[in-house]
Amino acid sequence: MPNLNSPRLILSPEKTNFYFSDFERLLAQLLAAEFIGKELDSAGNYRCFDLGESFLHQITFLGCSPTIYSDADPENRDIFVSIAQHDLIQFAHSSSMPPARCPHCHKTDSNWQQYFQHWTESAELTETCPQCGKKFHFTEMKWKKNGGYGRLLIQIHGIQEQLAIPNQILLDELEKITNTRWVYFFAS
Numbered sequence: 165m166p167n168l169n170s171p172r173l174i175l176s177p178e179k180t181n182f183y184f185s186d187f188e189r190l191l192a193q194l195l196a197a198e199f200i201g202k203e204l205d206s207a208g209n210y211r212c213f214d215l216g217e218s219f220l221h222q223i224t225f226l227g228c229s230p231t232i233y234s235d236a237d238p239e240n241r242d243i244f245v246s247i248a249q250h251d252l253i254q255f256a257h258s259s260s261m262p263p264a265r266c267p268h269c270h271k272t273d274s275n276w277q278q279y280f281q282h283w284t285e286s287a288e289l290t291e292t293c294p295q296c297g298k299k300f301h302f303t304e305m306k307w308k309k310n311g312g313y314g315r316l317l318i319q320i321h322g323i324q325e326q327l328a329i330p331n332q333i334l335l336d337e338l339e340k341i342t343n344t345r346w347v348y349f350f351a352s
């Protein structure tokens with residue numbers, strides 16, 4: 165089974181609660197755009213894909229680009245795409261200390277792990293920012309590019325933090341398909 169927790173670049177709608185009614189059409193369009201290629205074994209509820217022929221037109225590697233089209237055994241390949249849509253909002257973050265910020269005052273808040281714990285116990289809880297005193301939900305915290313939320317997630321595995329970014333053409337394509345704006349962040 166492909167390793168879903170490898171370092172990855174994640175694309176998701178800007179509205180974290182966004183749910184796309186036609187998931188199969190999204191996959192078909194990404195296949196037609198040659199962003200994804202052959203389907204690999206699934207992992208949990210993630211559908212996994214090889215890279216499509218035009219993948220490198222849609223993602224820019226900063227620094228040295230890895231060998232991404234390899235003949236390696238598909239089970240062990242490092243770079244692949246996984247896509248899923250979840251019933252509940254998911255959270256992912258990079259292993260470097262994420263600068264979680266209050267959605268109101270944008271000051272960093274080191275209590276985020278506690279908020280995360282609360283959220284896993286009850287998604288409805290609100291927190292109170294120790295700096296501005298305003299209330300917010302954990303899923304409203306701001307992470308810059310070091311973490312994020314979403315129900316509909318496109319993950320590109322095998323990408324170290326900040327080493328690749330989606331091209332505008334890909335973000336535009338996703339927006340055209342789903343009729344909502346997309347953002348990206350890194351997780352590991």
Ligand SMILES: [Zn+2]
Pocket residue numbers: 266267268269270271293294295296297298
């Ligand atoms: Zn605040």
